[in-house]
Amino acid sequence: MGKKTSKILIIENNKKKQIEIKDQVDKITKEIYISSKGAQALNDIEKYNPDLVILDLFLGDISGYELTRLIKNNYNIPVITLTNNSQIAPFIRAHQEGADACLFLPFKQKELQNTIKKLL
Amino acid sequence: MEKGKKGKSNYTDMVRLEYLRYRDILYDKISKLPTVPLLIETLRKILDRYQTIGVIVIDLSRYGKYEKAYGWEKIDIIINNLSKTINEISSMKIWKRRIISVNRARGDDIVLFVIPNNKGFMDITVLREISHKLIYTIFEKIDKKVVSKISTDFQVYAGYSLIFNDPNIRLERLVYRGINEASIMASDYEKVDKQFKIMMLKRIINKAEIKIVFQPIIDISNKKILGYEALTRGPKKSEMENPEILFNIATEGNLVWELERLCREKALSYLPRFKEHQYIFINSEPEVIYDPRFQALEILKNSNIEPQYIVLEITERTAIKNFQAFKSALTFFKSKGFKISIDDAGAGYSSLKSIALLNPDFIKFDINLIRNIDSNLIKQNLVLALMDIALRIKANVIAEGVETNEELLTIKNLGVKYAQGFYFARPGNAFPPVNFSKV
Numbered sequence: 399m400g401k402k403t404s405k406i407l408i409i410e411n412n413k414k415k416q417i418e419i420k421d422q423v424d425k426i427t428k429e430i431y432i433s434s435k436g437a438q439a440l441n442d443i444e445k446y447n448p449d450l451v452i453l454d455l456f457l458g459d460i461s462g463y464e465l466t467r468l469i470k471n472n473y474n475i476p477v478i479t480l481t482n483n484s485q486i487a488p489f490i491r492a493h494q495e496g497a498d499a500c501l502f503l504p505f506k507q508k509e510l511q512n513t514i515k516k517l518l
Numbered sequence: 519m520e521k522g523k524k525g526k527s528n529y530t531d532m533v534r535l536e537y538l539r540y541r542d543i544l545y546d547k548i549s550k551l552p553t554v555p556l557l558i559e560t561l562r563k564i565l566d567r568y569q570t571i572g573v574i575v576i577d578l579s580r581y582g583k584y585e586k587a588y589g590w591e592k593i594d595i596i597i598n599n600l601s602k603t604i605n606e607i608s609s610m611k612i613w614k615r616r617i618i619s620v621n622r623a624r625g626d627d628i629v630l631f632v633i634p635n636n637k638g639f640m641d642i643t644v645l646r647e648i649s650h651k652l653i654y655t656i657f658e659k660i661d662k663k664v665v666s667k668i669s670t671d672f673q674v675y676a677g678y679s680l681i682f683n684d685p686n687i688r689l690e691r692l693v694y695r696g697i698n699e700a701s702i703m704a705s706d707y708e709k710v711d712k713q714f715k716i717m718m719l720k721r722i723i724n725k726a727e728i729k730i731v732f733q734p735i736i737d738i739s740n741k742k743i744l745g746y747e748a749l750t751r752g753p754k755k756s757e758m759e760n761p762e763i764l765f766n767i768a769t770e771g772n773l774v775w776e777l778e779r780l781c782r783e784k785a786l787s788y789l790p791r792f793k794e795h796q797y798i799f800i801n802s803e804p805e806v807i808y809d810p811r812f813q814a815l816e817i818l819k820n821s822n823i824e825p826q827y828i829v830l831e832i833t834e835r836t837a838i839k840n841f842q843a844f845k846s847a848l849t850f851f852k853s854k855g856f857k858i859s860i861d862d863a864g865a866g867y868s869s870l871k872s873i874a875l876l877n878p879d880f881i882k883f884d885i886n887l888i889r890n891i892d893s894n895l896i897k898q899n900l901v902l903a904l905m906d907i908a909l910r911i912k913a914n915v916i917a918e919g920v921e922t923n924e925e926l927l928t929i930k931n932l933g934v935k936y937a938q939g940f941y942f943a944r945p946g947n948a949f950p951p952v953n954f955s956k957v
Contacts, residue, residue: 437531440538460535468538471547484870489900491866494590499895502870502903509902516895 404518405429405446409439409453409465410480415503419452419480422510436460443473450517452478452510455488455500463495470496476517478510546621548594549601553621554629554693560618561693564633565683572632572645573693574652574678575700576604577708589886599664600656600674604628607655613648627704629697645678652676673711677703716771719758723776727753728764730784731945734952735799735916735938738926741954744916744936745797745829748785749945778803782812788948789823798823799859802830804840804847825855829880833861837876838868844876859916864900874907881908885919888939892924901932923956 404427410416411434423430431446433439436457443451451469455462466477479492482503492500499513544556564571578597601621608617608630616633632648634640653676681696722728732746752758758767768777785800792798806812830851837844837860848858859880863873864887873881883901891897908915917929920939929937942957943950 435531437535440534441531444534464539467547468535468542471542472538486864486868486870486900487866489866489896493894493896497896500899506906513895513899 403427403429404449405431406514407431407433407439407442407446407448407451409433409436409451409457409462411435411454411458415454415480415482418504419510422505423452423514425511426514436462436465439465440468443469443475448475450476450478450514452480452514454480454482455492456482463491466492466497467495478513478517548597549621549628550598551601551605551619551621551628554697557618557620557631558690558693561631562689564631565681565689565692568634568638568640569683570634570638570640571681571696572634572640572648572678573681573696573700574630574632574645574649574676575697575704576628576630576652576656577675577677577701577704578627589889591886591889596664599661601628603656603659603661604630604652607652607659610655617648627701629700640680642678642680645680649676649678675704675707675711677701677705677707679703712767712770715758715767716773718756719764719767719771719773719777722753722758723773723780726780726784728777728780728784730781730788730948732788732948732950733938733945734943734950735797735936736942736952736957738930738935738937738957741957743796743952745799745827746792746949747799747831747938747945748781748788748801750781750785750801751945774803775805778806779809779811782806782809791948792823792827795827797827797829797857799829799831801861802832803836804832804843806830807847807850826857829857829859831859831861831880831882834863834865834873834884835867838872848876864904870903870907873904874911877911878913880916881913882916882918882938883934888917888919888925888929889921890925892922892928898928898932901929901934905933926957 406423406427406429408416408419408423408430410419410432416432416434420430420432431442431448433442436459439451439453453462453465455466457465462479466479469475469477476498477496478499478501479488479497480501480503481488481492484502489500498517501509501513543553545552561571578600605619608619614635616635618631618633620629620631630652632640632645653674656674677700679696679699681692684692729751731749731751733749734746735744736742737744750761750764752760752764758764765774765777768774782800782802785798789798830847832844832847851858857879859882860873860876860878861882862884863881865884881904883904887897887900891901905915914936915934916936916938917934918938920926920929920937920941922941926937926941943952
């Protein structure tokens with residue numbers, strides 16, 4: 399991180415998971431924004447201009463895969479995707495849509511932090 | 519910390535989303551060509567003026583079929599290259615701006631609309647000529663290096679059809695009907711070709727014209743050879759030299775059982791030449807338990823190999839698809855002392871849980887998972903998750919398809935113990951040497 403604090407946007411509709419993710423991200427930066435709706439996320443990216451986006455692949459309103467594709471096609475921001483079942487296919491699909499990382503929930507120790515550090 | 523203004527913001531949220539969605543859909547991501555909806559108005563003008571328009575479909579979907587063998591990343595490159603070539607060709611002067619190329623949907627096939635000449639003349643023979651010329655030019659222009667990566671026998675198929683103006687039918691429907699007719703023709707050409715290949719394969723099996731090659735599996739930390747995987751190759755310099763294509767054709771022609779048995783018996787005939795405590799990895803369908811010749815285990819009597827050094831590799835895909843067959847194969851072979859390996863793990867057909875349930879002795883990571891893993895965090899994430907499972911069920915993990923030093927270092931750091939790939943040795947006649955200074 400060094401000179402400037404990084405801005406991280408979390409896109410997650412589940413309040414519990416928001417807290418779980420935020421707890422991890424808090425250890426890296428204090429500039430955290432949260433979008434609770436997928437559709438709102440693209441506007442939030444314009445508004446806050448984050449350095450990294452963390453998004454759940456299974457959002458209520460729009461597909462996380464589509465959102466990943468739209469973000470990667472239109473903005474130059476690293477995207478970490480999250481999935482909470484143990485299926486492997488979401489990993490591959492997230493990769494196809496251009497995601498930079500994909501993690502299973504719940505996180506293993508420091509997994510999210512390490513991934514964020516590698517991408518910033 | 520939710521800062522978005524409620525109520526009012528909802529409207530603009532949707533506008534941006536819809537805008538980006540449309541922009542995404544109107545141009546195909548892989549071929550970078552416009553899609554049909556974007557051209558409907560142009561087509562309407564042409565049809566109003568000339569009453570007819572030609573349509574040629576170039577079918578790229580056959581490359582989609584190779585996706586399983588080569589991974590979508592490679593296929594994307596090829597489709598991108600092909601559509602670039604087709605686009606270049608269609609904007610060439612000889613056509614006098616009479617061809618517009620578009621993508622039907624998501625990189626499956628390229629559609630070319632052929633506009634009649636100044637006199638408004640267009641008929642099916644003209645279209646046939648143009649489509650033959652097109653295919654011929656594609657062959658001349660395509661980047662051979664890119665295509666040869668997946669096939670030595672490069673083929674594209676084209677079909678064509680005419681669209682006639684009919685004010686009583688919606689234009690969109692007219693256009694898509696024309697495209698469908700043309701693509702049916704293209705796939706008919708392909709079917710004939712496929713039938714021909716199935717006959718070739720029957721001949722190959724009949725004459726036992728396959729070759730077995732071996733690729734060493736390396737114990738990275740101890741700099742030793744753990745064993746060899748027996749791989750099949752079709753006749754040299756034919757499309758079927760590639761085992762994936764060989765087996766794809768076998769599947770289409772219902773010849774998998776015959777081909778598998780031939781490969782298995784040829785591979786096992788090398789057993790007497792194996793050193794003690796070296797494993798032989800053999801690709802297998804779970805149905806192998808129903809092969810009486812294999813059950814008799816006669817092949818083992820003449821070699822110094824015990825069953826515990828024979829590893830049957832069953833792909834994640836078949837294991838999941840045929841869970842019952844797999845389970846009975848597992849029980850049978852384990853009772854005889856054989857080892858079982860899950861091949862192509864992490865290709866996306868299973869879940870972490872189901873791999874744990876299969877409880878194999880070895881887990882082999884899919885080649886596509888290892889390719890460029892050093893620069894790809896998402897692949898590292900998945901390998902780590904799989905390593906976790908392997909540790910829990912006490913399975914050994916093998917990374918397949920290691921090609922570079924960077925890939926080797928990355929998997930080493932992730933804790934993978936065994937590796938296989940061009941970096942150590944290419945598959946070769948029994949048995950290719952390994953340069954351990956690289957390990």
